[in-house]
Amino acid sequence: xxxxxxxxxxxxxxxxxxxxxxxxxxxxxxxxxxxxxxxxxxxxxxxxxxxxx
Amino acid sequence: xxxxxxxxxxxxxxxxxxxxxxxxxxxxxxxxxxxxxxxxxxxxxxxxxxxxxxxxxxxxxxxxxxxxxxxxxxxxxxxxxxxxxxxxxxxxxxxxxxxxxxxxxxxxxxxxxxxxxxxxxxxxxxxxxxxxxxxxxxxxxxxxxxxxxx
Numbered sequence: 001x002x003x004x005x006x007x008x009x010x011x012x013x014x015x016x017x018x019x020x021x022x023x024x025x026x027x028x029x030x031x032x033x034x035x036x037x038x039x040x041x042x043x044x045x046x047x048x049x050x051x052x053x
Numbered sequence: 054x055x056x057x058x059x060x061x062x063x064x065x066x067x068x069x070x071x072x073x074x075x076x077x078x079x080x081x082x083x084x085x086x087x088x089x090x091x092x093x094x095x096x097x098x099x100x101x102x103x104x105x106x107x108x109x110x111x112x113x114x115x116x117x118x119x120x121x122x123x124x125x126x127x128x129x130x131x132x133x134x135x136x137x138x139x140x141x142x143x144x145x146x147x148x149x150x151x152x153x154x155x156x157x158x159x160x161x162x163x164x165x166x167x168x169x170x171x172x173x174x175x176x177x178x179x180x181x182x183x184x185x186x187x188x189x190x191x192x193x194x195x196x197x198x199x200x201x202x203x
Contacts, residue, residue, distance in 0.1 A: 018060075020061070024063040030085060030087055044091045044092065050186070052094070
C-alpha cells in the first residue's frame with residue numbers, strides 16, 4: 001500500500017497526523033453504507049430548510 | 054498546532070475517509086471519519102464519526118466509553134484541519150446523531166474547549182435551529198455546526 005502525498009508534494013511536509021497512514025481505498029465502501037447515507041440524508045433535510053442566499 | 058490526537062492509520066486517496074484507532078480500557082476500537090457531499094449548491098460536506106464494528110459494518114450510535122473522548126475529538130479536529138487544507142473552499146457540516154442531544158453537546162464542548170485554536174483556522178457557525186445560524190458563541194447552544202477554512 002502507498003502513503004498519501006500532501007498537496008505540497010514534498011514528502012518531508014506530510015502532516016504528522018498522516019505519517020503512519022497508508023492509502024486504503026477499501027474505506028470508500030463505507031460511503032454507501034446505510035449509516036453514512038442516513039446521516040447524509042439527515043444533513044440534507046436540515047440544510048434544505050435553511051435559506052443560504 | 055498540537056492536540057493530543059491519535060495518528061491516522063488509513064486514508065482513502067480522495068481524502069474523504071479516515072481511519073484511526075481508539076485505545077483505552079475497552080481495547081482498540083477502530084474509528085472512521087467520513088465526509089459526504091450533502092449540499093452541492095453551497096459546497097457543503099457532512100462529516101460523520103463512526104465506529105467500525107467487529108462484523109465490518111459501521112455505527113454512529115454505539116457508545117464505546119473507552120475513556121478517550123478528548124483524544125477522539127482532538128483527532129477529529131485535526132482531520133477537519135487537514136481536510137480543509139486539501140479542500141479550502143468546502144464547508145463542513147455536523148450535527149449529533151442521537152435524539153437526546155448528547156453527541157451535539159459533546160461537539161459543542163469540544164469546540165468550546167479548542168475554540169482559541171479552531172477560530173484561528175476556521176469560520177465557525179452554529180445553527181440555533183434549522184432556520185437561524187450565527188457565528189459561534191461559546192455561551193449559546195446549537196443544533197448543528199458549519200465550519201469553513203478562513
